[in-house]
Amino acid sequence: MSRYDSRSGDPITYRDRRSDSGFGGASAYGSSVRSSSSRRDYDGAEPSRKLDLDGLTPFEKNFYVESSSVAAMSETEVEEYRQRREITVEGRDVPKPVKSFRDVGFPDYVMQEIIKAGFVEPTAIQAQGWPMALKGRDLIGIAETGSGKTLAYLLPAIVHVNAQPILAPGDGPIVLVLAPTRELAVQIQQESAKFGASSRIKNTCIYGGVPKGPQVRDLQKGVEIVIATPGRLIDMLESHHTNLRRVTYLVLDEADRMLDMGFEPQIRKIISQVTIGSADLKANHAIRQHVDIVSESQKYNKLVKLLEDIMDGSRILIFMDTKKGCDQITRQLRMDGWPALSIHGDKSQAERDWVLSEFKAGKSPIMTATDVAARGLDVKDVKYVINYDFPGSLEDYVHRIGRTGRAGAKGTAYTFFTAANARFAKELIAILEEAGQKVSPELAVMGRGAPPPPSGHGGFRDRGRGSGGGRPWS
Known part of the structure; x- marks a missing residue:
């Protein structure tokens, strides 16, 4: 068993990526799923979901084990390699780069896709970015177009998904990728479908300018990876077609371009829902x-x-x-x-x-x-x-x-x-x-899901009156 499969042997709580079993199974639109409450007793009927704001689903994020060949690299060798590949790094405790795909320790189902694609060696951003992403570190990557940025975050995302509990009905995605344009979002989805196929990971692409119906149906079925433009995603969130409570892997692709296009308010709104969804949603008791x-x-x-x-x-x-x-x-x-x-x-x-x-x-x-x-x-x-x-x-x-x-x-x-x-x-x-x-x-x-009471009932109680109760300003 790969070190990325260090999960319990419970075939119901965690998805078996090599079979059609598990919630959702294999779908025509390309991926598979996990949960905001553990589905150990899931028997095909939708369980009643009690909102547990104090106990959101625990998740793993550190899957990286340094290979012996990478561990053996001296600091001088690391610096020489980075200079040769034109890699510049900043930050604390930055892991050493990897020189080959085998050094990363990707599980077999990911390696099969890499071999099938005919890749020879990691690109510069992959060599340095993969160890960081697999360790669950926050990361900003800067590289030219065509440098392999998409796979630099997408392959660790697939590993991340496969280590989490499966989605329960009503759960939103685990991985969220934001992109500035429809065209880029579609390209990312194509790569996600190709490299996620062997582990049956479901994905969908959410963007404006097209009917919402198919996108809504994908979200309602449950997808582990959502690739989206900010505006349409906010529309889906506000319409309650999805939520970000399960998102534990967030990517901003071409973040500088999104900011240049004026998406900062939308990005802030989305990120606030990710971070709040990962913490306790509580009101001030005062x-x-x-x-x-x-x-x-x-x-x-x-x-x-x-x-x-x-x-x-x-x-x-x-x-x-x-x-x-x-x-x-x-x-x-x-x-x-x-x-x-x-x-x-x-x-x-x-x-x-x-x-x-x-x-x-x-x-x-x-x-x-x-x-x-x-x-x-x-x-x-x-x-x-x-x-x-x-x-x-x-x-x-x-x-x-x-x-x-x-x-x-x-x-x-x-x-x-x-x-x-x-x-x-x-x-x-x-x-x-x-x-x-x-x-x-x-x-x-x-x-409880019953129709609302007839209008005219209700009202605020015990609110206490202000001084005079009138309008001294009129």
């Missing part, structure tokens, strides 16, 4: 969370009633999904006498700075904002956060309400939750319960 089941048409009247209850001059941050929504609700609030201003991506920098200064100074204690505009804002003493629109992910929910209850202060978050948000109910309940918050009967019903 924040009281209230969730009100409402219809879309009830939202504004509910907002006004809530403001009448809590308005005491403290800062109130209201989150909306869209820039248009921010402007419409802010305009209506001001017409009704509330001191509100909005901040979003269509505002000039000067406008944003002015709105922020008015909010910080308490001259306009109500601010509406979109997620993107609010990202990076540093405003102390926000007493209340109101989710007028529920966000596109639970990670964004935790980020939003985290604007209050900072630096040891108490805070309160109010959330309007509609039938359109029902798919988030179960995970939202888990967050509330972990933080010791009350779960309303209406939300509990939605969490």
